[in-house]
Amino acid sequence: MSASSADTLRRVVIVGASAAGLTAAETLRRSGHTGTITLIGDEPAAPYDRPPLSKEILNGAWGPDRLPLRTEADLDALGLDTRYGRTAASLDRVARTVLLSDGTEVPYDGLIVATGVRPRRLPGAPAHTLRTLDDALALKGRLGPGRSLAVVGAGFLGAEAAAVAADLGTRVTLLEPASVPLAHAIGEDIGRVLAQAHLDHGVALRTGTGVTEVVSGGVRLDDGSVAEADTVLVAIGSRPNTEWLTGSGLTLDDGLVCDEFCAAAPGVYGAGDVARWHNPLFGTSMRVEHRTNAAEQGMAAARNLLGARQPFAPVPYFWSDQYDMKIRAYGYLRGHDEVRVVEGSLTDRKFLAVYRTGERLSGVLAIGMPPKSIRPWQRSIAAGAPWGGALSALAPSAEATA
Amino acid sequence: MNLKVEVDVPKCVASGQCVMLAPEVFDQRDDDGMVILLDDTPPAELHDAVRESATVCPAAAIRLAES
Incomplete structure (x- = not known):
């Protein structure tokens, strides 16, 4: 200082x-x-x-x-x-x-x-959002066997809430306007993996479905019909x-x-x-x-x-828990040009995928992989490594198939 | 000054921030990435890195006691 x-x-x-x-x-x-x-x-x-x-x-x-x-x-x-x-x-x-x-x-x-x-909200009847402790406790009281929940928005928050609700025995409908959840954030292929996990756990995932308002006993969809639910959670950013x-x-x-x-x-x-x-x-x-x-x-x-004058240049990190999946990602994935799975397999839901933006390595996302396999990628992102160089150093076989 | 480190493993979210900041003090389990405490009374030259680890830990899973 x-x-x-x-x-x-x-x-x-x-x-x-x-x-x-x-x-x-x-x-x-x-x-x-x-x-x-x-x-x-x-x-x-x-x-x-x-x-x-x-x-x-x-x-x-x-x-x-x-x-x-x-x-x-x-x-x-x-x-x-x-x-x-x-x-x-x-x-x-x-x-x-x-x-x-x-x-x-x-x-x-x-x-x-x-x-x-x-939280952003929808017009119409009151609905739950999830940002504060009070929000979480209020929603928790509405979950369980014999209850139904409509979750509007299959982003990370909506997906986590849907997963918890389904695990607790709630009948869950998850409504998402995009054709693949989270495709813009993590890519279509990995978005489909997460979508399949919802289906496997009995969640009624309805993609390509917009919601216009909250109504008594459910939500109104963009085709004018009503999806019924005792409780509505709005998770649209x-x-x-x-x-x-x-x-x-x-x-x-x-x-x-x-x-x-x-x-x-x-x-x-x-x-x-x-x-x-x-x-x-x-x-x-x-x-x-x-x-x-x-x-x-x-x-x-x-x-x-205090006067340090240090640029803030972090590699962003996020994690998300959905069902038995621990999703972890480093980097700035938004706007990526390519996603490549370099270890494991999408169908096993156990894999490590890397992201290219322009000519550089911009991100890594892993499900069910040990931290020691993720960390070298994180370091390469922090170093601003070019895509080709990072692949040949860290995943030579993946590069060969390019 | 002594610095005593405790970790709350169930809270850990395996971000690895602590391992990157203070690899002499923290490690991660191979299977799920949960924190492993290597040294609960680190030497003075590591105190700043350990304090920074506790501050940035996204799960508030690192507790420090100074005496």
Whole structure:
């Protein structure tokens, strides 16, 4: 950290008290920031973990007591000024204050925006969404034998919820407008593998099926018919929480736009699901809604706020648990040009596939493969390896069949 | 300063972040990638890497006690 930034940075305000915000706070303290850290969160609880909501919380394996990201003692040791149960209403960058929903103004010298995303909804009758602990507990109470659930959207969240619901004996209909679930994210062939897993577990997967609204006792499909279900979960993606920044002069474009240092403006940084930043490793602007990125970017934003000036150039990582499958992927798979299975087989649902974007290796996705077979690919992605070179070094037989 | 490391294996999501940051302290099981703790009282020169591992662990599965 530079002396000048430490001298002028007495008060840091972090808006958003989930993984990114918490990690930023922890990193500030560890890096020697001794001034005030105000942590503002819209939920009443201390920071908790979200990935288990659609997995262990929904299936009942864990109680909510497993979710806190840090113990009370660890949080106390950080010496935070916490403002839970409040949202940020607006930002005044001239006065350098954040106005909260309760009318209080919080002045800052440095600001970290980590306000995350909220679920998109459908018009019509109320339906479940899945973002918070309360959401997960409410949905959990609707699952089990004799119950029926319509899940709108077969992305990762919808697929995980459908898998848990089916495992609990719920009659599940999974509705997806695309012809193959997740094809845009992970490719058609692997999307079909995941689709088949739903069918094998008795889920009524209906692809090519759009939903126009939630109605009493189900959802209305784009052909006008109604798919009946006692309970509806809408899992059609999310929207970044940036409305409070409107008029602040910050650039908003599907997220808070940041540079490669996660800076949105001098003294203002973005982290986590809400931040769209330029990732120099992939040479593109991205907004990543994955748990690992929240922590890594919270750390990077905090360090750069303190003057580190290190570009944030991570290899994104995500995982998803569906039925007995553990899906793990490194890289930036979106917009890929080619997918190639280099180990195992799709039909066994045990394989390692790699992704090409342009002439470089951009990603790796594995199901049921040991970590030691994935890691060399992860390293090659981090090194910006060209496709041909990575294949010949790591999977010579796959290259030969090209 | 002593740093005592604990891992909560059922919480682990096998991201391997800790293994990349502190391979002297963490490893992963071959079959499912769950964390293996190699050294629960790592030497001082590894403390920063271990703290960073605990901070970025996407499952909050690494607990540290400093004394």
